[in-house]
Amino acid sequence: MAHDHNSKEKVVYVGDSRVKKYKKNNVPLDYSAYPGNSEAFVPNFLLKEWMVGSVFLVGFMILTMSHPSPLGYPADPTKTDFVPIPDWYFLFLYQLLKYPYTSDAFVVLGTLVLPGLLFGGLMLAPFLDTGKERRWYKRPIASSLMFLSLFAIVFLTMVSWQGYQHELEELNIIPEHIERAEKLEAGLEVPGGKEEEPVAIVNKESEGYDIYQKSSCISCHAADLNGAVGPTLLGIGDKYSKEEITDIIINGFGNRMGPQLQQNLDAGLTEADLDTLAVWLAEQKAPAGEEAPEEVTDTK
């Protein structure tokens, strides 16, 4: 496109702009321009900040690489024995709801009023604390309220975490992400979203199967052994021997399952029946080879 500059044209848009032509000053300020010990943001100060940032990043990456992120088992809404726990920074709010005046009839105090006061107060701090003084020890009310809240938050978080740990111990539960990480480590499980083949019931014609249907087991482990409240019993023989199963029937399993012997005797089963049942349950194994870890798969 040739541009013929026709001087007869009144308006020439090409070349027009609101940006004025002037001598650009692209030279940084001289150091003498900064009074006292202050310095330019770029590069002087930013370099120092990035030094801190680099050290921080190294620590962060070490944490990241040494602790793989937790991942449990796929969400199963029908699971009822799971102990829910929020992320750690919500623990104090979670714990707050467990006290008499913040639960049941007063739950609004715990969910709305107290957090509302806390966060509302924090939000409006500049309008509540309007004095000229900035030092924290010269603002006793603001500072002591903050210290009190801090103490409360730390305290509630700790109580909540200890309560969680205690509950796990009492219920004899290993958190799923830890359980799974250990299994992955031991090669008992294959990562990467492999579909698990359900294990079939072994020897359904056995007398043990009939006894199972009459026993108290089915109210938690379901008639098809696939588990409901209790875990699945399919393939249980890979995990426990006949003796161990008998022990679990008699003594229960931690706090997750009460002793079952007396109830089943009351229900008309005999100890011999339970023995047959334990033998049958111990036979519940996955077909050979299925449990073995896959041949070294290249995960990299």
Add this chain to the structure above:
Amino acid sequence: MLKSVYNWIDERLDITPMWRDVADHEVPEHVNPAHHFSAFVYCFGGLTFFITVIQILSGMFLTMYYVDDIVNAYKSVDYLQHKVAFGVIVRGMHHWGASLVIVMMFLHTLRVFFTGSYKAPREMNWIVGMLIFFVMLGLGFTGYLLPWDNKAYFATQVGIQIAASVPILGQYIETFLQGGEIVGAQTLTRFFALHVFFLPGALLALLGGHFFMIRKQGISGPL
């Protein structure tokens, strides 16, 4: 070469004053850890921003593998962590970064509080900062559900139940967050949308305001 490219652009758009203002502004001694070691407390805000950048980056890359559907969410997370090269690191950065960003933001808030830096004329910046805090907590809450394992599922269920106990509005909040009557497929897609589009959008806008105000007003003076 680069310089002439820069000059060519600058001639047309006059970009020099924009970044010169940021680059040349004076940083006082009392926030400089090289002068007073205790001034490291003034780094918390910058570090919070640094992790936020890491979060945004790792989050963007995670969505290359992640699927927000109840059947596939868990599998995709499991896959990207174990089968994809550097998956442990990328997911790890996002997972641990989520906790660290809260820690750093908390420390930054405490620094601002105890140095009384929120006082006039910086009230607005404090409020914007608190809003950023809430958005971050929202990001934490919505992000927790996405791996769709039992921990995620039941924590979210409890969280939504807590929100549901708010008088009058509670049940509407519950249905809105769940996208239905149970925590299920529609909850996951909702939380994903909130986590990836709505909340980060709000966060970026608030961060823009936060930085604009600190640049305009300058850092609070020495105690």
Add this chain to the structure above:
Amino acid sequence: MQDHNKEKQSHGKPVKRREMSRRQFLSYTLGGTGGFMMSLPLIANLRFAVDPLLQPKAESDWVKVIEVEKVTDTPTSVNFEKNVVDGWYESDKGFGAWITKEANGDIFALSPICKHLGCTVEWEKNVNYPNEYFCPCHAARYTRDGKNLAVAPAPLDEYEVKVENGFVYLSQIKPNTRVE
């Protein structure tokens, strides 16, 4: 128009106008147009987002479970399947219920899910506790009406029940209404 012309002619006096100025008019129009441009997309999007709130509560279907004659004053266990819809996922889920007839002939159905930790309760499961529901997991007990006697924090849930053509139909689970 005539007024306008008159005003033009009378120069000296300041013009008193009741009507809005040109600038005001344009500003209002701009505001209106802007509002229009934002509101249409917003209305569509917001309605889209709050749709779950405006959906009628999914009335779960009535499921035929048992003949009326078979229901006695001793709780009877029934199992049935119900269709559960979660967005674009539909599945059949198994449910259970204990159905009992009252002295006046009314029929009620209790959910067998223990309110303690969600195990399954059973009528007279334990010989030591006749005429009670018993949960084998932690020995929670309930009366025939579902009132919690031990361990459990709340009474058993109840199903909505209707009787039609000699059959008992069950619908959704609701909190127990038989126990104070």
